[in-house]
Amino acid sequence: FNRRSNIDHNGQSNPLDDTVKISYGTAGFREKAEVLPFVALRVGYLAALRSRVLNKAIGLMITASHNPQCDNGVKIVDPNGEMLASEWENHATMLVSIPDDELLREMKKLEETLQLGDAKEARVICAVDTRPSGQHLADAAKAGAALCNVDFEFLGLLTTPQLHYAVRVQNDPAFGPPGEDGYYTKIGTAFRQFYELLPNKSSPTLLMLDCANGVGAPKARKLFDALPKNLMEVDFKNEVGELNHECGADFVKICKQSPVPTCIEGVRCASLDGDADRLVYFYSKNSESKNVILLDGDKIAVLFAKFLIEELKEAKVFDQLTIGIVQTAYANGASSAYIKNQLGVDPIFVPTGVKHLHHEAMKYDIGVYFEANGHGTICFSDHFKSLISGGETSSPPKNRLYWFSQLINEVVGDALADLLAVELLLKYYGWTVEDWANKLYHDAPNIQIKVPVTDRSIFQTTWDETRLIAPLGLQDKIDHLVNELGAIRAFARPSGTEKTVRVYAEAEDAEVANKLGEKVAEIIR
Ligand code: 16G
Numbered sequence: 001f002n003r004r005s006n007i008d009h010n011g012q013s014n015p016l017d018d019t020v021k022i023s024y025g026t027a028g029f030r031e032k033a034e035v036l037p038f039v040a041l042r043v044g045y046l047a048a049l050r051s052r053v054l055n056k057a058i059g060l061m062i063t064a065s066h067n068p069q070c071d072n073g074v075k076i077v078d079p080n081g082e083m084l085a086s087e088w089e090n091h092a093t094m095l096v097s098i099p100d101d102e103l104l105r106e107m108k109k110l111e112e113t114l115q116l117g118d119a120k121e122a123r124v125i126c127a128v129d130t131r132p133s134g135q136h137l138a139d140a141a142k143a144g145a146a147l148c149n150v151d152f153e154f155l156g157l158l159t160t161p162q163l164h165y166a167v168r169v170q171n172d173p174a175f176g177p178p179g180e181d182g183y184y185t186k187i188g189t190a191f192r193q194f195y196e197l198l199p200n201k202s203s204p205t206l207l208m209l210d211c212a213n214g215v216g217a218p219k220a221r222k223l224f225d226a227l228p229k230n231l232m233e234v235d236f237k238n239e240v241g242e243l244n245h246e247c248g249a250d251f252v253k254i255c256k257q258s259p260v261p262t263c264i265e266g267v268r269c270a271s272l273d274g275d276a277d278r279l280v281y282f283y284s285k286n287s288e289s290k291n292v293i294l295l296d297g298d299k300i301a302v303l304f305a306k307f308l309i310e311e312l313k314e315a316k317v318f319d320q321l322t323i324g325i326v327q328t329a330y331a332n333g334a335s336s337a338y339i340k341n342q343l344g345v346d347p348i349f350v351p352t353g354v355k356h357l358h359h360e361a362m363k364y365d366i367g368v369y370f371e372a373n374g375h376g377t378i379c380f381s382d383h384f385k386s387l388i389s390g391g392e393t394s395s396p397p398k399n400r401l402y403w404f405s406q407l408i409n410e411v412v413g414d415a416l417a418d419l420l421a422v423e424l425l426l427k428y429y430g431w432t433v434e435d436w437a438n439k440l441y442h443d444a445p446n447i448q449i450k451v452p453v454t455d456r457s458i459f460q461t462t463w464d465e466t467r468l469i470a471p472l473g474l475q476d477k478i479d480h481l482v483n484e485l486g487a488i489r490a491f492a493r494p495s496g497t498e499k500t501v502r503v504y505a506e507a508e509d510a511e512v513a514n515k516l517g518e519k520v521a522e523i524i525r
């Protein structure tokens with residue numbers, strides 16, 4: 001597992017030149033799987049080192065989420081179940097970048113500066129998604145942890161949010177019951193309790209669930225098995241097959257098309273991504289066409305925020321708590337306008353990537369954050385928890401708030417927890433998926449285009465990613481196009497996970513949005 005002797009899961013040698021730079025990006029290291037064995041070893045070592053410094057359990061998730069099956073990734077999870085602290089991202093990039101013969105020296109240097117003490121609680125907890133390269137990379141990570149003399153606990157196949165949950169519970173047992181079963185128990189109990197509080201318990205309507213051929217399939221089945229039988233009716237699709245291929249949340253969001261197999265007209269459908277930390281809903285108005293009406297992360301955020309604000313008001317505690325709704329540049333303009341004008345909260349914008357959203361959301365008693373791609377959750381402060389404690393003596397809105405907050409996986413966006421939360425709120429409001437799509441706001445027409453580039457580092461943006469500052473002159477051209485076509489906005493930003501620049505364009509008219517997107521893509525190419 002060295003750069004020069006990098007053997008992949010098929011036993012093929014894939015040596016890496018000393019000059020090849022690999023950095024810890026938006027979601028850790030993400031590459032073709034054959035590149036990663038030596039990366040996994042070094043990251044396994046670093047996770048172990050961090051666990052010794054903090055004397056806590058640290059997580060290691062091996063996944064490339066919605067990327068194709070041939071990719072994989074390695075990402076460190078901090079003790080509270082959050083993303084790795086950014087100073088340590090630099091250590092990770094440094095360790096992975098150095099040549100083999102400098103590795104031992106750098107390891108020693110790190111160990112000296114970080115001053116390792118006696119660390120009884122130190123351990124690395126690792127899980128994988130369904131990619132064929134996962135086990136091999138976990139073995140490499142285990143060898144890395146051993147270099148730091150730290151126990152390596154391999155939990156096998158889990159969704160990314162389940163691994164985050166496992167890490168949090170290991171360090172903070174009050175958070176919930178331990179183990180994968182503990183996860184189902186916590187979420188299942190909250191679902192049942194909230195269900196009991198519903199004004200209308202009509203029989204369930206069919207939900208078609210596209211599992212992206214990923215780890216979400218067996219885990220969603222287990223979760224639903226832990227719920228009372230008559231509360232949900234689910235038709236599982238895309239359980240086995242090529243991961244994320246023409247299915248899954250990213251495919252549906254970007255293409256606004258039904259995954260294979262095509263969904264049935266009028267049926268409420270949802271898609272998970274490859275590691276089940278993203279969720280989108282959709283439905284078809286016409287089975288002949290592949291096009292669907294999409295309900296993305298913004299729609300979920302608005303549904304959650306509307307519910308929370310109404311309940312806080314009914315419970316007469318709205319003025320005692322702060323509420324933040326965090327979005328990124330990809331949020332549909334119509335959703336931001338609804339949040340501002342109808343919900344009365346100014347949305348906050350941060351750069352792409354869960355760590356930025358999560359960090360901002362933590363500043364509020366209730367921090368709702370969602371990326372348009374379907375990744376999101378809600379953070380609840382201790383003040384919220386002391387005010388809204390649930391129980392027999394509590395008022396109905398407080399009880400609903402309590403069980404809703406228990407259902408949400410507040411450490412990270414979790415497609416399975418979010419799915420149950422959406423299902424409950426639709427029941428609570430007595431809404432069909434069409435009601436949900438039409439009663440809040442309608443998306444401004446928009447398009448996203450991926451432009452492959454050889455060097456994405458030349459593209460630099462402002463902090464909120466809405467404007468390019470380099471290469472010089474490009475932003476002026478984009479502004480000019482937006483004006484010329486009478487569109488709303490467009491931006492281009494380098495991807496943090498792929499060798500592409502992503503273009504987003506929004507207009508009042510779909511044709512204009514498409515045309516603008518294409519033109520901006522052309523000037524990037
Ligand atoms: C990763 C991020 C996600 C972000 C996406 C952007 C995490 C856990 N995941 O999947 O939040 O939306 O990257 O990818 O941070 P991009 O930089 O390629 O557009």
Ligand code: ZN
Pocket residue numbers: 065066160273274275276277278
């Ligand atoms: Zn994912």
